[in-house]
Amino acid sequence: MAEPVSAQEKLDRIVVLIAGNMVAEVCSVYVLRADNNLELYATEGLKPEAVHRTVISTDEGLVGLIASSAEPLALSDAQSHPAFSYKPETGEEIYHSFLGVPVLRAGNTLGVLVVQNRAYRVYTEEEIEALQTTTMVMAEMVASGDVQALAPPGQDIAVRRPLALKGVSLADGIGLGYVVLHEPRIIVQRMIAEDVNQELVRLDRAVQALRASIDRLLERGDVAHHGEHRDVLETVRMFANDQGWLRRIREAVISGLTAEGAVERVQSDTRARMLRQTDPYLRDRLHDLDEIANRLLHSLAGTSFGGHKGALPDNAILVARSMGPAALLDYDRSRLRGLVLEEGGPTSHIAIVARALGIPAVGEVANIVGIVETGDAIIVDGTSGDVQVRPQANVEAAYAEKARLRARRQEQYRRLRDLPAVTRDGVAVSLSINAGLIVDMPHLTETAAEGVGLFRTELQFMVAERLPSTSEQQALYEQVLAEANGAPVTFRTLDIGGDKILPYMEITDEENPALGWRAIRIGLDRPALLRSQVRALLKAAAGRELRIMFPMVATVDEFLRAKAIVGKEKAYLKRHGYPKPSAVALGVMIEVPSLLFQLEEICREADFVSIGSNDLMQFLFAADRENRQVAGRFDPLSPAGLRALRMIVTQARQHECSATVCGEMGGRPLEAMALIGLGYRGLSMPPAAVGPVKAMILELDVGALTKTLDEALRKEGSVTSLRARLETFAADNAIPI
Template sequence: MRGALGGPRVLLRRLREVMAEPVSAQDRLDKIVVLIAANMVAEVCSVYVLRVDGTLELYATEGLNSTAVHKTVLRADEGLVGLVASEANPINLSDAQNHPAFSYRAETGEEIYHSFLGVPILRAGNTLGVLVVQNRARRTYTEEEEEALQTTAMVLAEMIASGELSAIAQPGAEPAARRPLHLTGTILNDGIAHGHVVLHEPRVVITNFIADDVPKELKRLEAAIETMRSDLDVLLERGELADGGEHREVLEAYRMFAYDRGWVHRLEEAVATGLTAEAAVERVQSDTRARMLRATDPYLRERLHDLDELANRLMHQLLGQDYAPARDRLPENAIIVARTMGPAALLEYDRKRLRGLVLEEGGPNSHVAIVARALGIAAIGRIDNATGVADPGDAIIVDGSSGDVHVRPSPDMERAYVERVRLRARRQSQFQALRETPCITRDGEKIALMINAGLAVDLPHIQETGACGIGLFRTELQFMVAASFPRSAEQFALYRAVLDAAGDKPVTFRTLDIGGDKVLPFMRNFEEENPALGWRAIRLGLDRPGLLRSQIRALLRAA
C-alpha cells in the first residue's frame, strides 16, 4: 500500500499525533477517517461502532454523505458491515453490490462504490465495531492493504474501549465496549460479593502502539521470544516436573506453541506494518481469540487458553514486567477474575480484602472451589471469556446463590444488590447472637455441633461459630493445595496448629483421602471404571505404607 501519505507506517505515526490532540471525540474520529482514506487512496472510509443495543451505528465517514453520521444504524447481522462484525473476519470484495449480504442504505450514497474492504475492530477478541474503505473502481484490495487496515483498527479499538465516544452517544445507544453484562455460570460457593475486578493474570496495558524503528522492534521481539523459550525450557527441566503430571503437560503445550514458526511469522508480519513488538503480540492474539471464541470444537477452545497464556508471558517479557501478579496489593473489595487458578494461588491473596472469585473454568469439586468455600467468598465458575470482557477496576457483582455475574452493573442493579448484601449481613448478625445458645433438643438432649475443616484458614471458625470442636479435619486438603508433596515436618506443623486452635475441644482427623475426584497435582492419575470405589483413601494408604506411616507419625507427634 502506497498512498498519498506514504504507507502504513506514516499513517500510524499520523494517527499517534491525532490521538494526542486536545480535540473532541467526534473531531478526532473525523480526522482519522480522512487520514486512512488518503493513505489507502480510498474514496470512502467509515467507522461503525457496536452499541449497547447490539446495533452498529455510523460514527464517522469520509466519502459517504456526512448527514448519515449517527443516523445510519444497522442490525448486528445486517449487510456486509454486520457480516464483518458477527464473524469477526475481514471481507474483501471487488463488487460488493453483488454479494448476497449487501444492504443498500439510500441516505449514505454508497451505491456508486463497488469495491469494499471491511475489518472488525477487535479488543481481547471482542468486536467493538467495523472499519470500512470503499472505491468506485472494481478492485480487490491487496493483502498489505488488508493488514494495514487491521492494524489501524487496533488503534481505534483502544479509543472505543477508553469510553471517549460515550460523550457523543445518545442515551441508551452508548458504545457496547463499556456496556453492562449479565453472565451466568456454575456456583462454586454461596454468597454475594460486590466489588471491583482484579485480573489474576493482568493484561499488559500497551501505551505505545506505533514503532519508531521497525528493525529495532523486530530485534526486541526476537530477543523476548528466545528468553521466553529458555524460561520454559528451564521450568520443564526442574526436578519437580521430571516425573510428568498435569503441570508438565501444560508447560509442554506452551513450549510447543512458543516454537511454532507460523505463530512467530504472524508476529513478525504485524511488526512490519509499523506496530511495536508488544502491540503486535496484542494484535495477533486478539485476531486469534476472535476466531477461536467462535469455534465449537472444545479442543480448539482449550488451545485458545494456551495461546492466551503464551501471549501474556511474551508481553510481560517485552515490557520487563514480572509475570506473577502483585497479590499483596489488593484493593478493597477485590473480586478475582481468572481463566483458571490453583488453590495455592488463591490462598496467596489478602483474605481481608478478597470478596469473590470468577473463573472461566472450574467446577464445584475443583480444588480452588474447596478453598473458596474455606475462605467464605462467593465464587462462580465456567463463565465464558470472563477475562476478555472484564477490565481491571470494573464494578462487578458475584451472586453465588444464583450463579449470576454482573460486570459494570447499572446503578439500579448495584442498589438492589447493596440491599441484598445488607440483608445477608443482618442475618449473619442474628446467627452470631445465637452463638452461645446451648444446643439442646426440646426433650433435653444435648447436641454437639462441630465444624468441618481442612486448611489453616478454617481454624478461626471454631471461635467464630462457637463450635464444640472439629468433627472432621480433612487432611487431604493440605496435599491438594500444595505444589509438591508435603514433608512430614509440614504435616506436623499443620496438625499442631489445628490442635492448638481447638484447645481442649475434640478433633477428628481423617487420613489422606485422595483418588476419584480428588487428584493431587504432583501425582499421576489412573483411569478406573469406578474411581469412587477404586484405588483411593485407605486402600491407597495401605498400598503405600510409607505414605500412611509418615502421616500417622506427624499426627502422633502433634498430639
C-alpha cells in the first residue's frame, strides 16, 4: 500500500498477493460506481481484458448480493446459488467455490473483494476474517481518491459520487462551502497489530477509562458541556458494558488488528447491517453505537471526546448528528456558512439559534455524518431543505447564481430599511424582531425594526452549564436594554419544559410533554425560579420601561398569580431602595386555546397580548408540530385558524389591549398579509423576515384585503384553507409574497 506506484498497479499487486496467500486461483476487486453498478477493477485468474469492462448491477449476481447486503458470502458451489450470474467475458465458469467480502467504510459499501477456486472447497472463518481485515485497508485506498483516477471521464466511483439529499429547513439561506465535522472521526492510521497482547491491554485500559468518564459525567450531572442529556449517557453506558460488543472487538484484535482497527472494523460492520434495517427503533440505536465507538476511539487516541477544537477553514459547513446551542455559539461565525444535522426539527433549540445567527441550516438529513468526509464540497439550501454533497460543476454554478440572486434581493430589502411600514391605504404596521441572544441585538439597527417583540429568555439558560444566577440574568437583560437604545423589548419569562429540557434540569417522564409541566406552570410551581428572573428584569430596567410576557397561560388565574409575583418583587425593590423601572407592562402569550374563551377577562387584566401562533395552531388542531405525519396536515390559514385569530384581535381592540403576533406566522409574507387583513397592527419576526414582510406591506391595500377575507370567512367555512384565495389576491394586486 505504501509503495510509490499507481493505484492500478497497487490493485494488480494486491490481487496477486491475496490469491497466493489464500491458495486461490482467482482474486478480483470490484468497485462500486456512482451509478450503483460494480466494475471489475483488478483480477488475478479471470481474463485480463475483463478489467474495466465487466460491470455488475447491485441487484445482480453474487457480487451484487454482497454489495447490497454488506455481508460476506462463502459458497462451496457458487453456480448452484440462485443469485449466481454468469459473465462470459470473465471466463469464470470453471470456478466453483466462492468467497466474497464487502469493502466497507463507515458502514458504506465501496466495493467487493472476491476469491474463487476450481475445487468445491469450504472457506474457514479465519480466511473470511483475513479478507475482512484486508478490505479495511483497501477501503482507505478506494476512499482516498487515487482509485477515482482510474475511472473513465464522467464515471465517478460511489465513495466520491455527488449526492442530492433531502432534509427539513431549519434556517433560511444558501451556503456553499466545505464539510467540517462537529465531532471529527478518529482516522485510524495503523490497522495491523505488531503485538496482539499489547493491543488487548490497550483496549482493556481504554474501555475502563471510557466507563469511568461516563460514570463521572453521570455522577456529577455535568452533561451540559457536550450538550448531552442524561438518558443519552445512560444508553452509552449500557453499550460500554455490553459484553457481546466488547467480545467482537477483542476477537478482531486477536485476528491481528490494532485496538483502533478492531473498533473501526466492528463499528463499520454493525453500521452496514443497521443502515439496512427497516425498523426505525433499530436504526435509531445506530446513533448510540456510533457515539460509544467514537468515544472509545478517542479514549484509545488519548484525546477528549467533544466538538471540533481546531480553527475553522473559510466557508465551513458544519455537519453533525446533533448539537446544542452552546456548541454552535463556540464556532467562529465569520467563517461559518451553513449547518447540516441528522437530527433537529424547525422548532428545535439549535434551529432557533441558527436563525438568530443567520446561518442557513437543514435538519433531519439521514446518515449525513456517515456519508461525508471532512473537506468535501457541500451546498446547504436552508430555504428548500436540500443538501448537495460533492456537487457537480453545473449544480454548484446554479446554486452560486441562486445565492447571488438572493443577495441582490436582500439588497433590495435593505433599500426599504428607512421607509415606514405603511400600506397603500395608509395603515401603519409595527414590525419588531424576535431575539434570544445578545448576538441578535445588532439586527435591530440593521433592519430598522421598532423593537424586540419577543426576547426568549430561556436561551441564556439553555447555553449555560448551570442555572444562571439572578446577577447573571440581570447583566444580560441590562445589556439587551442598552443595545435596544430605548426601543421597546418584550421579555418572555422562562419557557422551558416540553421539548426544551435544560441539560442540568431534572427530567420528568411525561406521556405528553407538550401539554405537560412547562413554561408558566413551572414558574408558578417553583416560584423562587420565577421570582429570581422577575427580580433580575426589574433591576435591569431601572429608569426604563419594562415589558414582561408570560408564556403558556391557560387561565386568567395563572396570569393573576404571575402578576402577584411581579408585585412582590416591585415591593422588594422599593423596600431595599433599588431604582425602579419607569413603567412595567405585563402581558400574556396566547397559545393555549382555553384563553379564547376568556378573552374578555384576560384583556381587562393584561396590558397587552401576543399570539404564539406555533403552539396556538398546534393545540387548536391537536396536531403535534414535531410529528412529520401530522405537522403539515392543518393550515393556519384555514377558516378555523383565521377565525380564532380574528376573535383575539377584535376582543383586544374592544378592551384597548394591544395585540401582536410573535409566532412564525408573523414572519411569512403571505401569513403576515392575512394577519394584517384580520386587524393586527404589530408583528414580530426573525430579523431576516423584516425586509420581505415590509415589501409586502408597502404594496398592500388593507381595505380591499379585509373585504376579501371577511367575505371568504363568511362563505367558505368548509374549505380546508384560504391559502389559494390569498395567493390569488396577492397575484392580482402585484403584492410580493
